[in-house]
Amino acid sequence: MSYFNRLLLQCRSGFEKEAAAEITDQCAAEGIYGYCTLNIGDGYLLFNIQQVDDAERAIQALDFHNLIFVRQWMVCGDLLSLEQGDRISQIQGSLDQFPVCSDLWAEYADTTDGRELATFSRKFSSALSQKLRQNKKLEKRTKRDSLRMFLFVLSGTEMYLGYAPLNNSAPWPQGIPRLKFPKSAPSRSTLKLEEAWHWFIPKQEWDRRLPFSGKAVDLGAAPGGWTWQLVQRSMFVTAVDNGPMNDDLMESGQVKHVQEDAYRYQPPEPVQLMVCDVVDKPVKTASMAVDWVKNGWCNEAIFNLKLPMKQRYQEVITCLNLIAEQFMQAGLAYELSAKHLYHDREEITCHLRLL
Numbered sequence: 001m002s003y004f005n006r007l008l009l010q011c012r013s014g015f016e017k018e019a020a021a022e023i024t025d026q027c028a029a030e031g032i033y034g035y036c037t038l039n040i041g042d043g044y045l046l047f048n049i050q051q052v053d054d055a056e057r058a059i060q061a062l063d064f065h066n067l068i069f070v071r072q073w074m075v076c077g078d079l080l081s082l083e084q085g086d087r088i089s090q091i092q093g094s095l096d097q098f099p100v101c102s103d104l105w106a107e108y109a110d111t112t113d114g115r116e117l118a119t120f121s122r123k124f125s126s127a128l129s130q131k132l133r134q135n136k137k138l139e140k141r142t143k144r145d146s147l148r149m150f151l152f153v154l155s156g157t158e159m160y161l162g163y164a165p166l167n168n169s170a171p172w173p174q175g176i177p178r179l180k181f182p183k184s185a186p187s188r189s190t191l192k193l194e195e196a197w198h199w200f201i202p203k204q205e206w207d208r209r210l211p212f213s214g215k216a217v218d219l220g221a222a223p224g225g226w227t228w229q230l231v232q233r234s235m236f237v238t239a240v241d242n243g244p245m246n247d248d249l250m251e252s253g254q255v256k257h258v259q260e261d262a263y264r265y266q267p268p269e270p271v272q273l274m275v276c277d278v279v280d281k282p283v284k285t286a287s288m289a290v291d292w293v294k295n296g297w298c299n300e301a302i303f304n305l306k307l308p309m310k311q312r313y314q315e316v317i318t319c320l321n322l323i324a325e326q327f328m329q330a331g332l333a334y335e336l337s338a339k340h341l342y343h344d345r346e347e348i349t350c351h352l353r354l355l
């Protein structure tokens with residue numbers, strides 16, 4: 001019987017039910033069935049799988065990039081409850097079950113309690129890595145078929161040990177990109193757009209898809225955090241908002257401020273990128289983004305869908321279905337991704353473009 005009988009999934013604290021609904025749906029589509037155990041606010045949940053080997057099948061069959069509410073994942077076995085003292089030796093028995101992995105990341109929930117475990121996790125995983133290298137459980141492999149071992153720490157004596165494919169899991173520990181807030185940016189939202197670029201657009205394509213002197217439209221732009229990012233890439237930006245834009249940003253000479261309704265605005269000529277951070281009904285924003293991409297007003301669009309208080313997962317599915325239907329009716333091939341980014345709160349970010 002396989003040791004690995006569950007998936008451990010991390011998410012933003014408070015979004016455990018959304019992550020649970022999502023993993024249940026996505027696994028069911030692959031014929032993989034299980035049930036979730038979670039506590040709201042924990043920042044992680046478990047998807048317990050009945051069928052032997054199905055946890056390992058799930059982490060291979062599902063595309064991590066397609067999961068919206070899941071920040072990080074791994075297959076794992078039962079909770080390790082260790083005695084104080086030499087805890088590394090107590091883990092030894094579980095390690096026999098593990099495939100050879102290329103490295104080890106120690107993670108913990110992104111909650112107040114979880115973050116207090118940062119120092120312990122780092123020290124413990126450093127000692128464990130040494131042991132794993134001695135046991136030949138950690139060895140460098142080619143990136144394509146490499147696995148990463150994870151230690152998910154709940155306390156000094158309770159933890160899960162698991163693994164996930166390197167190329168099918170989050171590229172950042174805990175799924176959190178460490179972005180530095182730029183002092184001259186007019187709002188903290190600026191990091192949402194930067195993170196969206198990291199997540200949705202491969203870095204080697206930035207110069208082509210976010211080009212020097214390219215044109216962009218920022219809908220709901222004020223005070224200008226997203227516009228600031230576009231200006232940093234030397235793009236020319238039309239900032240649409242009735243509210244005031246940051247003075248320094250306007251002085252860059254790269255921003256034109258248009259005081260109009262974002263949902264009525266149409267660009268006089270096609271632009272490279274449309275971004276939208278307006279707080280309104282998600283279905284309304286999704287329809288507007290479809291119009292922009294379908295009509296060729298922009299090559300690609302990045303937009304936020306503000307989530308309602310209740311039925312958040314259902315609302316997301318409604319919006320994604322609406323977008324799919326519109327493109328199907330138009331007979332156009334498109335690419336759509338959505339993610340609950342680290343810098344997103346009660347919203348998700350979407351990326352849409354024609355293929």
Ligand SMILES: C[S@@+](CC[C@H](N)C(=O)[O-])C[C@H]1O[C@@H](n2cnc3c(N)ncnc32)[C@H](O)[C@@H]1O
Nearest residue numbers: 187189220222223224225226241243261262277
């Ligand atoms: C969350 S803020 C945008 C923050 C901005 N992305 C930044 O980084 O600074 C939302 C903005 O949308 C604007 N807004 C709301 N409804 C709008 C509409 N229908 N048309 C244009 N702007 C709108 C608001 O005035 C507000 O400035």
